[in-house]
Amino acid sequence: MTTHHEDLRHLTAVSVPHAVAALPGPFQQHTLARVNDTTAVRLARLEGSFPWHHHDExxxxxxxxxxFRIELEGRDPVVLRAGELFVVPRGIRHRPVAEEAAHVLLVEHPDTKQYGS
Structure with missing residues (x-):
């Protein structure tokens, strides 16, 4: 049995700038961390338009x-700049659009499908 102290030996900090530099291309997500088996923190480069989709969460x-902007079906788009966040409610069709390369952290359930439900 491991103790909490032994588990901490294996932890390392995640460098978001290094992860950004290592991304292979637009819209290819990389999971940076998992939290309590219920949440994933993912990183992606946005460039161009992602397909319309929705999630069940x-x-x-x-x-x-x-x-970048998040276009929402039947609603005004939401424009995000560095340091700003927005939550797309479950069931809302949406798509991120970036005229130039931008990077986003996504916080979602680990089983969330990139292209939605």
Whole structure:
């Protein structure tokens, strides 16, 4: 049996800037961390338009750098700049759009499908 102290030996800090530099291309997500088996923190580069989709759970977008908008079906788009976040409620069709490369942290359930339900 491991103790809490022994578990801490294996922890390392995650460098978001290094993870950004290692991303292979637009819209290819990389999971940075898992929290309590219920939450995943993912990183993605946005560039261009992602397909319209929806999820059966909420999805949090935190703009790391750049600027992008989240288009929402039947609603005004939400523009995010570095340091701003927005939660797309479950069931709302949406798509992120970035005119130039931007990076986003996504906070969602680990089983969330990138292209939605």
């Amino acid at each position: 909420d999805e949090l977008f935190l703009c790391w750098d750049g600027t």
